[in-house]
C-alpha cells in the first residue's frame with residue numbers, strides 16, 4: 351500500500367465527533383485552533399488527499415497542521431472509530447515531502463535530513479565520547495542523550511530568530527551542510543552534563559547486572575528518527591539500511607537500546623524499511639532484573655507516550671517500581687499526557703505550553719522527585735532539580751551488586 355492510500359484508509363473512518371480534541375495537547379496549547387487539533391488534522395488530510403487526486407498537487411498552507419502534531423497517539427485512545435490522527439499526521443507529512451511543493455516543506459526538516467545523511471547525526475555535531483568493549487552486543491544510545499544539549503541551544507536560537515529567519519537559515523544549511531561546522535556549536539552545558547551522566551549510569555547498571563556490551567562512542571550513528579518522523583521515507587530507507595550494513599560489518603547481532611524513540615523505531619519502522627533486519631533488540635531496563643535497589647523514596651513517574659501509547663511497553667514502570675514507591679499523575683497509562691518535546695524545534699512556544707501543563711500536573715501528583723525515562727522528556731520537563739532521569743535514579747538506589755554472569 352502506498353502512503354496516499356494508507357492515509358485515505360486511516361482518515362476515511364472519521365465521523366467528526368471531536369472526542370479526540372479533548373485529549374489532544376496541541377489543540378489546547380494552540381488556543382483551541384481546529385487546524386492544530388486532532389479532528390482538524392484528519393479533516394485537513396482528507397481535503398489534501400482530494401486535492402492531490404483531482405489536481406495532482408496540493409495548495410500551500412498544509413504544513414503546520416501536520417508538523418505540529420506530537421505523534422503522541424493520545425487521540426487514538428479515545429476515538430470511537432479507531433482513527434489515529436497522529437498516524438494521519440505522519441502519513442500526511444510523507445505526502446507533503448514527496449509532492450507537497452516548496453511551500454509545504456519545512457526547511458528545518460530538509461536541514462536535519464542533509465545533516466544526518468552527511469554527519470550521521472541530525473545536528474552535524476562533532477562528538478568526542480570514547481567507545482569501549484567488543485563482541486556482538488551493541489549498547490546503542492543512538493546519540494539521543496548526547497544530542498539534547500545541542501538541541502537546547504538550537505531551540506533557543508529558533509526562539510530568538512523567529513520562524514521566518516530560522517527557515518531561511520535552515521534552507522541555506524540544507525543546501526550547504528558544511529556551514530553548520532562554522533557555527534562552532536557547543537551544547538548547553540547543564541543539559542549535556544546531565545545527559546552524559548545518564549549514559550554513564552546506563553553503562554554502570556548494565557555492567558553491575560553482568561551484561562557485556564560494546565559501545566561505539568562518537569562513531570555511533572544516529573538511527574534516523576527525525577527522517578522517519580518528518581516524513582522523509584525515501585531518505586530514511588537509504589539511511590536505515592546503511593546503519594544496519596555498518597552494524598552487520600561489525601558483527602553485531604544484538605542491540606540494547608536506551609530510549610523510547612529508538613526502541614520504537616527499531617522495533618516498528620526498521621523492519622518495514624530495512625531489507626533484512628535480523629538483529630535482536632532489547633531495552634536496557636529489561637536487563638537489570640538481577641539488581642536490587644533501596645526502596646526508600648516516593649517518586650512521581652512521567653511515562654513516555656512512545657512506551658505506553660505506541661508500544662504498550664511497561665518495562666520502565668516495572669524497573670522503577672523495584673526502586674521506589676511510584677506515584678502516577680492523573681493522566682497516566684492509556685491516558686498519558688505528552689511532555690511536548692517533539693515540537694521543541696519547529697514549534698517551541700507550543701512545546702513550552704504543553705510541557706508547562708505536564709510539569710504542573712506531575713508536581714501536584716506528589717512531593718517526591720519526578721522521574722523521566724526518555725532524554726526528550728527529560729530535556730523538556732527539566733524545570734527544577736526535582737526532575738531526574740530513571741538511569742541516574744536507579745544507579746543512586748542500587749543496593750546489591752549482582753555477581754551473575756551476563757547473557
Ligand code: SF4
Nearest residue numbers: 364365367368370429
Ligand atoms: S475521535 Fe475519531 S472519529 Fe471522532 S473526530 Fe477524532 S478522529 Fe474523527
Ligand code: SF4
Nearest residue numbers: 374420422423425436
Ligand atoms: S498524536 Fe497527539 S498531538 Fe497528534 S493529533 Fe493525536 S493527540 Fe494530537
